[in-house]
Amino acid sequence: MAQVNRTQAGGRINRGKPLSFTYNGKQFTGYEGDTLASALLANGVDIIGRSFKYSRPRGIVAAGAEEPNAVMQVGATEATQVPNVRATQQALFNGLTCSAVAGWPNVDFDLMSYVGKIGGKMMPPGFYYKTFMGPAGMWPIYEKYIRKAAGLGKAPKEKDVDIYDAMNRHADVVVVGSGPAGLAAARAAASSGARVILADEQEEFGGSLLHSSETINGKPAAEWVTEVVAELAGNKNVVLLPRATVNGLHDHNFLTIHERLTDHLGDRAPTVDGVQMARHRMHKVRAHCVILATGAQERPIVFANNDVPGVMGASAVATYINRYGVVPGKTLVVGTANDDGYDAAIAWKKAGRDVAAIVDSRPGADGDRVEEARQLGIKIIFGSVVYDAKGQTRVKAAKVGAVSPDGKKLIGDKLDISCDTIATSGGWSPVVHLSCHSGTRPQWDDKIIGFVPGDCYENRLYVGGISGNYELGACLTDGQAAGENAAKSAGFTPDTPRANYQTKAVKVSAPMALFVAPHEKPFSRAPKQFVDYQNDVTAGGIELAVREGFESIEHVKRYTALGFGTDQGKLGNINGMAIAAQVRGATIPEVGTTVFRPNYTPIAFGAIAGRNAGELFDPKRYTAMQSWHEANGALFEDVGQWKRPWYYPKPGETMQQSLDRECLATRESVGILDASTLGKIDIQGKDAREFLGRVYTNAWAKLAVGKCRYGLMCGEDGMVFDDGVTSCLAENHFLMTTTSGGAAHVLEWLELYHQTEWPELEVFMTSVTDHWATMTISGPNSRKLLEQVSEGIDLDKDAFKFMDWRQGKVDGIPSRVFRISFTGELSYEINVPANYGLQVWKKLMEVGAQYNITPYGTETMHILRAEKGFIIAGQDTDGSVTPQDLGMSWAVSMNKPFSFIGKRGMNRQDPTRANRKELVGIKTKDPKVVLVEGAAAVNERNYKQGSNVVQGHITSSYYSAVLGRSIALGMIKDGFNRMGETVYYPTMDGSVIEAEICSPVFYDPKGDRQNV
């Protein structure tokens, strides 16, 4: 298909390299160097989408990040779908496949546009809220259709085939934007030897210089760009990031820069030497100084029907002609309030097409470009505005009328000028977005008719367009000075002599503040005057919002949706504020502005995740015996980041069958558990004992060397948060164990108290969790097994008692053996340095075979301990449970001289009141029924719903093979006094389970088995 709007020559495209692409199922051709937008315009594609609410046809209006309409669904396959890509920022590549995101059934025939037409007047701001309020329950049905009809883009249904990367970087100076100011700044900073990062969102460095006709040092500006970029590329202290959008400028000069590494190369990232390349890379940068040279975006003039395809920004038109060799129409009318609008007409005329008129709202102007337009024979109509556009799917004519000197009223004659393109320029809005990200509000500057960055304490400099400075020479010298100052602030000395920049001065006539062209009718009755294209926000809508009482601009924004969406109001926000100000009779600074937040442009989820995806999403922590567990069919459970064997199913077993087998083998002979994940803290010092007495609820003063003791840890509120066994290795040496999930927190908590409250205590604590591999052998045959593999330990029941530890060798490996039990059986916890863990485990399995040694996982461990009524901190406790609530007053020593952590807390009014929930055993009437953990207890089968009806809940619930019935632990109000009473557990299916309150110790209540 012919590129009807392509110029014969010129632009930065490579006519020798045609690229084919597909839009809405049709094939087109563009050139290397095109964006998707320029290629669509070159092919004369007018309509690229339907508007969000009214479903009106829309065309491309801008050439950069501010584009609100040309939002595309890109991707040739389901797995490579990317929604909401701005066509103006997508480089063309061969085979690019895209479609318009909005429009149902399609953009050219859109069903919803009829709703929009009929309902136009009936769809004011808040329409959806007001109309679809009721009846209750209908919203999901309304929503289904509204979303289908509206909506932007669709999420891919398949897993992304691309990979993403992230890099941390540090820089002395980061320069954002590579227009004249940014390049001059980067160059000056780099000359000092400072580490410099230059990032720009476009395909090429150069910014506005890429389509400028100005000269620097007598050469075309683009040539100067090439030279400076080459110089920077040769400096090893400089990192150049093209196609990299600085999406966030956060506190303390932390930047997130989103680099699109391969979006310009193809549908997915290429593979090089068999290695898949990353599609995007996020750079996380900490900078000493940030120079914002982000430039300015052209502000359109709002007028009636200004959304008809063919209405564009004047600078966008100039950019398409000069940079891409595309003239997006046949006949142009320019509506402007400044000299910059003339660029579009000059470029258009030079490209050989017709300019019907320049309509300038100013009474007159004598700038150089005004002169040039005159000399080219272009008709200029001063003191007038384009106030309406004719046409449906393409502009047919501009309605032009004379305007009062303040720009507020149409006066005098009106005429229609035939054209297919209307380009407007209302002035420039500095791209202040990044300056707002850490909370600074922009400030209005009357001189430049725009917002500039507000004051902030961070080391940041603003140069060029962002500070309202649009003159080339000044951009270069200001950029240079900023680069030098930034380098100096980081301790570097810029090169001398300084580079010298010569430019030709351009005479510019004063601009006029014009945001909206007045219509014959007021905002409320005029044809739609669009302020925010993407959200279909009109001047009338803003006027209505103010009239309905939304005065704060933040409220206006949320009521009308001004500035929402993928473009975040880049084009429309300032005009919206100006209209709100006009309606309120206030000034723009009085109305103020909403705050721009990260991200500057939408960003792929993959780029945020980076390499923290798939297998690397979160660390998986393994014990030394992991390979054995895997080889022996274990299924795994996540405990914090640990992977712990959950159970070891044999072929054909159900989960319950495996658990029954593991439980019975342990009760009857010997089971083995990998307990390496328990937190372990080595504690040394003459005050270690005293310290333990302060952090545990029980007494430690008399624990003898060689002995172990169980302890509870509480917060200052008296609530249990962790537990474990601590052993006295020597008089001043203890080994503390914590829960697997609580290890890091407990150590930090111990350090907190030691460093802040009791630094005088001579105690050091160091984590040894990973150093020791721990395996627990449990069951009546565990002693016999240990006898056969150990040496140097007297295992006699009186020589090595329950709650003793001994040192010796197991399988020849130095070890410490702790006779402690979480199952209620005779148990030994064998600790060896982890390098030997697998060796010792294998030996225990080998020798234990004669006892049918059975490995068991966390689920069997939970059942065995529940049979004994042992708690798991974090499962049976939830931060609102005291030791007394758990029936564990025996583990609290109120008589210790030091008021231990938790003592005062547990003696408060509430923890000591009657009728608290207490941990008890729960036996279902039907022994086969296993209650659901979390199930709530009520007193009556036919309970009435009410605030005090719930008596407690189930914390642990299992089927016990050894008891042949279900067992549960749970909290019950006043439970200790209610033994034998019946409670009921209503279930999700409406049935109610009857159960009896009982002792939490279901098995071997006297504890004979662990003492054998």
Next chain:
Amino acid sequence: MLHIYCPHCCEYREEEEFHCKGQAHIARPLDPDNCSEQEWANFIFFRKNTKGQHQELWHHSAGCGKFFNVSRNTITYKIEQSYLLGTAPQPVLDVNKEGKA
């Protein structure tokens, strides 16, 4: 992401290396057993919600493992100083009145 100076490592480090432990200078009462309910509640539950200059306890958890204090402006997030436990922050001249310690 804050950039925080650790007074033990004597370097700025990324916020990710630290845990914030809340308001600084909350001393555990010396005689908890004789604290009234109100006094104990004040110690364990009640904290300032400062707008302005605020002192916080931080832990260099992924670094040197030491606790220290930070004086930070909760409006701008500017960190005026990091200082060792047991020392007082240097007075800040532009302290917001509402944020006075």
Next chain:
Amino acid sequence: MSDITPVIVMNDCAVMNQFASDNSKAESPMVNVKWANSSNATVFAKELAFSGHIVLRGKPTDDAFMAGAAKVLGTELPGKLSSVESGEYVVRWLSPDTWLITMPGAAAYALETRLRETLTGHYQVVNESGGQTLLVLSGENAENVLHKSVHYDIHISNFPVGKVVNTNFAKTGCTLRRLGEQEFELVVRRSFSDYVAAWIQDAAAEYGFAWQG
């Protein structure tokens, strides 16, 4: 029944030779890692398996402690963020009162007993040999792999040879030391070592990675 093993107590702390007389079946933390081997690698890694790791804690203001440690190690304990090498010992500063000393695995027990014989007062000696391992990362793109992994500024101007930092590594932590312009050492916790190895290989894939096992 063999003789009962006595618990050796020094300075009221229990000490134990934790290096087995037969180390042949020992497994280092990275033993199960499957390493890729690119033929045109620019990033290389190797594990210094079975090193002895001793953590020494004491107050830097305690002159007797500092002098005692210096006597045993043959060098002053290094100051903040630095390391020293002395004979078979590498000593790294970890915190104002913590140092990590690595050495051949069989030498750890001798160091622990010499420290306990020499030092008096308040200190801690902990054997961590099974709990962590040393990984050396080198090659022209080693620095880029670290850029993807740690947020600390490893530019040589900020992180010269010999400097040591504890910092985050991906979603875990590490002790990082620069050995040369293109050579770094990581102290990695055992339970995270598979994660770290997988992360490094993934990060290094685009540069070509080879294991120097």
